[in-house]
Amino acid sequence: xxxxxxxxxxxxxxxxxxxxxxxxxxxxxxxxxxxxxxxxxxxxxxxxxxxxxxxxxxxxxxxxxxxxxxxxxxxxxxxxxxxxxxxxxxxxxxxxxxxxxxxxxxxxxxxxxxxxxxxxxxxxxxxxxxxxxxxxxxxxxxxxxxxxxxxxxxxxxxxxxxxxxxxxxxxxxxxxxxxxxxxxxxxxxxxxx
Numbered sequence: 001x002x003x004x005x006x007x008x009x010x011x012x013x014x015x016x017x018x019x020x021x022x023x024x025x026x027x028x029x030x031x032x033x034x035x036x037x038x039x040x041x042x043x044x045x046x047x048x049x050x051x052x053x054x055x056x057x058x059x060x061x062x063x064x065x066x067x068x069x070x071x072x073x074x075x076x077x078x079x080x081x082x083x084x085x086x087x088x089x090x091x092x093x094x095x096x097x098x099x100x101x102x103x104x105x106x107x108x109x110x111x112x113x114x115x116x117x118x119x120x121x122x123x124x125x126x127x128x129x130x131x132x133x134x135x136x137x138x139x140x141x142x143x144x145x146x147x148x149x150x151x152x153x154x155x156x157x158x159x160x161x162x163x164x165x166x167x168x169x170x171x172x173x174x175x176x177x178x179x180x181x182x183x184x185x186x187x188x189x190x191x192x193x
Contacts, residue, residue, distance in 0.1 A: 045163075046134050051192055052167065053127035056086065056174050058189040060123055062181055065116035072183050079180045080114030086173045087119070087126035088112075093166050094133045097141055097159045102129045130166075137163075 040048070060083050063070075068080035077085060091106040103125045112118060142159040154161055178188040 042135060042137075046131060048193075049127070049131055049134060049167070052170055052174075053131065055189065055192045056127070056170060057120065057123060058192075059174050059177050059181070060116075060120050062186055062189055063116070063177070063184070064186075067180075067184055068114060068116045068119065070180060070184060072180065076176075078114060079177060080116065080119045081111070082173050082177050082180070083119040083123050084111050084114045086170050087122040089169055090126040090130050090166055093162055094130050096146065097144075097162055098133045098137055100129075100133050100136060102126075134163075 063079050068083075069078045071078045071081075088106040088108060088111055091102045091104065092108060094100070095102050104122065106112075106122075112122060137159065142163075145156050145158045146162070147156050149155055151157060151165070154165075157165065181188045
């Protein structure tokens with residue numbers, strides 16, 4: 001009886017690490033496959049970017065040209081600089097992710113004019129570029145990683161994280177622009193999503 005119990009205990013003891021290893025492998029496979037799948041498919045995500053484009057342009061157009069240099073305090077970007085920042089970041093990051101040439105070059109160290117006409121034109125071009133690039137992004141580009149030291153929460157994002165960050169980045173700066181509109185007594189466009 002002792003040898004049978006001992007053999008069963010040994011087999012049982014061997015099964016636990018094997019089962020644990022199999023569970024770890026399955027979890028790893030699931031984690032990898034869940035990362036390759038998305039909460040939204042690409043057509044849905046493109047649709048969200050189309051909505052973001054129109055809403056952001058509506059916000060940009062709501063501010064009169066004479067207030068494009070307005071900033072609530074000296075430490076803030078002006079309204080026009082916010083719009084240029086949104087546009088430039090989209091152009092810069094999507095070019096970085098895809099390698100697809102943008103319609104205009106954007107050098108963050110030398111941003112273009114931030115008057116209403118220039119800024120809204122750049123904004124339109126940036127969203128058109130994003131919307132043309134999104135359907136061309138490859139699985140390899142989604143998996144590729146970069147080191148971006150200024151991204152404190154995620155300094156080594158992959159393409160998926162960068163795309164999502166850019167969507168959030170646009171919303172963040174657009175919301176700042178909406179506050180600028182309120183400070184000037186202008187009702188922002190109704191939120192659209």
